[in-house]
Amino acid sequence: MILPDMLEAKKRTDKKSKFLYDEYKIDENMKIGKNKKYYIKTYGCQMNEHDSENLSAILEDMLYERTDDMMDADIILLNTCAIRENAHNKVFGMLGRIKHLKESKKDIIVGVCGCMAQEEVVASELKKKCKWVDIVFGTHNIHRLPNLIMEAIKNKKQEMEVFSIEGDIIENIPYKRENKYKAYVNIMYGCDKFCTYCIVPYTRGKQRSRKKEDIINEVKKLKDDGVMEITLLGQNVNAYGKDLYDDYGMENLLEDVAKTSVPRIKFVTSHPWDFTDKMIDIIAKYDNIMPFIHLPVQSGSNKILKLMGRRYTKEEYLKLFNKIKDKIKNVSITTDIIVGFPSEEESDFNETLDLVNTCKFDLAYTFIYSPRVGTPAAKLEDKSSMEEKSERLDKLNELINKYAKESNEKLKDKIVPVLIEGVSEKDNNMFMGYTDTNKLVNIKADKKYIGKIIDVKITEVKTWSLNGEVKVLEKSV
Ligand code: SF4
Structure with missing residues (x-):
């Protein structure tokens, strides 16, 4: 069991980070996820979103399949954020729900990772009050997820591995x-x-x-x-x-x-x-x-x-x-x-x-x-x-x-380049994308434009988004 230590985490040394290119690997015996599903809930910033993209790929290397329904999952991971009290409370609220689920589905594996896991107070709370959480790991050892899952299954006790020292740079995590x-x-x-x-x-x-x-x-x-x-x-x-x-x-x-x-x-x-x-x-x-x-x-x-x-x-x-x-x-x-x-x-x-x-x-x-x-x-x-x-x-x-x-x-009636990403979540008849100035635009378009940057005329302006229509032929592919 390796617990976080804030004093260690604060230290800065001149030691150069190592670049490790072969640190992440999946052995054949770790491919245990066939016909099983994983669910990841991500809190916080884009850094965390990207870490969750790593977690997904690692779990898929273990042959787990993604599900968006937590109730259906065999592995549940909460990738947490420590920046505000609010996110902290949400995670513990979620853990309450998962505890009930685990009472009826004893074999599911529950993990807490990300920035909250790096906090001393949180790690000790998880250790004392949430013993049923199977794995706890931090931001420096995402690549160790398969090992932690295997150990949790084998040892049937909480695996906590949170490093506080500055990590090396692990390249090639999928x-x-x-x-x-x-x-x-x-x-x-x-x-x-x-x-x-x-x-x-x-x-x-x-x-x-x-x-x-x-x-x-x-x-x-x-x-x-x-x-x-x-x-x-x-x-x-x-x-x-x-x-x-x-x-x-x-x-x-x-x-x-x-x-x-x-x-x-x-x-x-x-x-x-x-x-x-x-x-x-x-x-x-x-x-x-x-x-x-x-x-x-x-x-x-x-x-x-x-x-x-x-x-x-x-x-x-x-x-x-x-x-x-x-x-x-x-x-x-x-x-x-x-x-x-x-x-x-x-x-x-x-x-x-x-x-x-x-x-x-x-x-x-x-x-x-x-x-x-x-x-x-x-x-x-x-x-x-x-x-x-x-x-x-x-x-x-x-x-x-x-x-x-x-x-x-200022953009009303102007023509702006928009990268069309897909169908709008709010209105299935509309497509959504972003301008080069990162403004959200909902557009009446055609699905052939998905994944392309096209010129869009802004027809309506709101506080958080814009509406537009395709103006001219696509700009680039
Ligand atoms: S606010 Fe930004 S710059 Fe300041 S310590 Fe936090 S991450 Fe670093």
């Missing part, structure tokens, strides 16, 4: 893409920024960049496979390469990925600190790098930004924001904002509103601050009530929605 035309490509793991509210540097470990050639080769293969849009993934992608190369950073990687001619490239998530002028120039230079930047600001108050350990002031953020707007044509910029951070006063919150009024973001993901055990911010005194925080969030969301709609209105 993944099963959720989307035929869009793919995630990890470019780095972990984060060394240690923003005071954030649990990620503990749950995902030290920053470790993948080798540029491994990334480029993966992108080329995906392109050959018909993928139209690549999202380069990492917790702080702008710092790519700093731990690995002296003279190769995110701007170089972006340029090399753009040169593969994959039709669309985007990247998440950007910390403003590492966003260089060279990166802006490269994004502006290549048509296949989408004019879409997610640039979390978190607060408009310098006092709060300092307490958050964000390493920039409001003025520095605005300077970067304006540079991006000036240099990248038609760019859309989205952000994240936390309200109710400890010691946030009305005047601080008003500064956030001022910043939103200045930036007029295309969209923002807004949250009430959620203390995470073990982070420095969790020890700060928090004077405002939940009622006050909720009021602030409502006020902020009203403003965000206003600007989201305004930004969409």
